[in-house]
Amino acid sequence: MSFEDMDVNTIWQDGEFVDWNDATTHVLTHSLHYGTGVFEGVRCYDTERGPAVFRWQEHLDRLFDSAKVYDHDIGFSREELTDATMELLRREELGSCYIRPIVYYGYHELGVSPGDTPTNIAIAAWPWGTYLGEDALENGVDVMVSSWRKYNSTQIPTNVKTTGTYVNSMLAGEEARGNGYVEAIVLNGQGNVAEGPGENIFLVDDGEIYTTGPAQGILEGITRDTVIELAREMGYTVHDQAALARGQLYTADELFFTGTAAEVTPIRSVDDIQVGAGTRGPVAEALQNRFFDIIERRTDDHDEWFKYVWTNPPSSLAPAQAWVNRPQNGVLNYRLNHPSAPLWPRLAAGWRVCSEKPWYQLCAVVTDLKWCRKSGVSPIQRSWSVHDQHIACAGLESRVKCW
Ligand SMILES: Cc1ncc(COP(=O)(O)O)c(C=O)c1O
Numbered sequence: 001m002s003f004e005d006m007d008v009n010t011i012w013q014d015g016e017f018v019d020w021n022d023a024t025t026h027v028l029t030h031s032l033h034y035g036t037g038v039f040e041g042v043r044c045y046d047t048e049r050g051p052a053v054f055r056w057q058e059h060l061d062r063l064f065d066s067a068k069v070y071d072h073d074i075g076f077s078r079e080e081l082t083d084a085t086m087e088l089l090r091r092e093e094l095g096s097c098y099i100r101p102i103v104y105y106g107y108h109e110l111g112v113s114p115g116d117t118p119t120n121i122a123i124a125a126w127p128w129g130t131y132l133g134e135d136a137l138e139n140g141v142d143v144m145v146s147s148w149r150k151y152n153s154t155q156i157p158t159n160v161k162t163t164g165t166y167v168n169s170m171l172a173g174e175e176a177r178g179n180g181y182v183e184a185i186v187l188n189g190q191g192n193v194a195e196g197p198g199e200n201i202f203l204v205d206d207g208e209i210y211t212t213g214p215a216q217g218i219l220e221g222i223t224r225d226t227v228i229e230l231a232r233e234m235g236y237t238v239h240d241q242a243a244l245a246r247g248q249l250y251t252a253d254e255l256f257f258t259g260t261a262a263e264v265t266p267i268r269s270v271d272d273i274q275v276g277a278g279t280r281g282p283v284a285e286a287l288q289n290r291f292f293d294i295i296e297r298r299t300d301d302h303d304e305w306f307k308y309v310w311t312n313p314p315s316s317l318a319p320a321q322a323w324v325n326r327p328q329n330g331v332l333n334y335r336l337n338h339p340s341a342p343l344w345p346r347l348a349a350g351w352r353v354c355s356e357k358p359w360y361q362l363c364a365v366v367t368d369l370k371w372c373r374k375s376g377v378s379p380i381q382r383s384w385s386v387h388d389q390h391i392a393c394a395g396l397e398s399r400v401k402c403w
Pocket of ligand 1 (some may be wrong): 123223224260
């Protein structure tokens with residue numbers, strides 16, 4: 001889906017929430033010319049407990065590591081970036097979505113050396129589904145070994161996410177797509193298997209699992225780490241620093257990709273040679289099932305991997321059914337429990353659900369009527385057709401309006 005077709009209005013840029021169309025940068029931006037930006041790709045899942053960002057802390061850690069390599073001063077703390085991102089997702093009422101933080105050298109001068117060029121930062125988010133197609137998750141994808149090799153860490157650090165290095169991914173991926181394949185596998189300078197252009201790779205042989213490690217020039221994916229941990233919990237032996245020769249791709253029992261975008265995607269052929277039975281293998285399927293159970297929060301396991309967009313109600317609020325988020329512009333955002341969300345308490349008598357979504361926002365007018373559901377829309381311009389409620393929450397009392 002193109003950005004034109006999306007109903008997202010806001011981007012967080014250098015500390016401010018700005019209109020999507022105003023989140024621009026100058027054509028002489030340093031990182032546009034030299035690829036000196038660093039970024040992350042993060043998923044938020046619309047879980048049974050409301051939207052939850054998957055492994056946010058690990059993505060933040062990698063963003064800060066990436067910034068360190070290129071001497072970027074991010075200028076915001078982890079907490080500030082977390083608050084900004086959660087607020088962005090709440091403002092845009094996003095459920096399943098992709099989050100793209102980017103840190104880059106901005107506009108000042110255009111030598112290769114950034115000199116005094118400031119570091120800028122933006123965080124955007126938009127709705128997002130399956131990356132390689134719904135069918136890919138179930139039936140697997142056909143891939144080819146690219147003629148492009150992965151750069152190695154003596155040239156550019158491979159363990160951080162640099163904007164400029166994605167030309168390597170683009171060339172490999174486009175070569176594959178141009179030849180009728182869904183995705184590429186990239187070998188490293190030594191001719192061993194590195195990874196996909198935006199994915200890590202796993203191989204199954206004789207019931208044991210192998211995945212390449214940083215010594216092969218990979219980006220150590222956060223999904224890779226997740227799958228390694230889940231596989232070990234499930235009793236599999238995982239070799240996570242494997243050196244894999246190209247030929248092993250053709251004789252493996254199973255192959256699959258992992259990545260924030262690709263999640264866990266089976267590979268059914270490499271260079272037109274069938275992998276295993278030519279369909280999703282049992283190990284990939286078992287890991288997919290476990291992975292999707294976790295990310296959809298159908299289990300309590302690994303709750304530490306999730307950052308819920310709407311904060312959980314403090315227990316001291318019982319029996320209140322709403323709770324307060326960080327005040328913004330003198331306005332408090334309240335979150336109500338949805339009666340159909342099985343893991344949450346039911347609505348108290350007197351409350352009503354005004355939205356079909358598993359979460360629901362109330363506008364609490366604290367000091368004035370400036371804020372409404374989307375920034376820039378004055379509630380005075382809206383028709384307040386629904387009832388007023390009076391709620392007490394965490395010691396704060398407010399007149400709230402509901403729509
Ligand atoms: C080159 C490369 N390898 C692996 C991955 C997978 O990493 P993650 O699971 O953190 O998304 C990505 C995704 O960004 C990537 O670009």
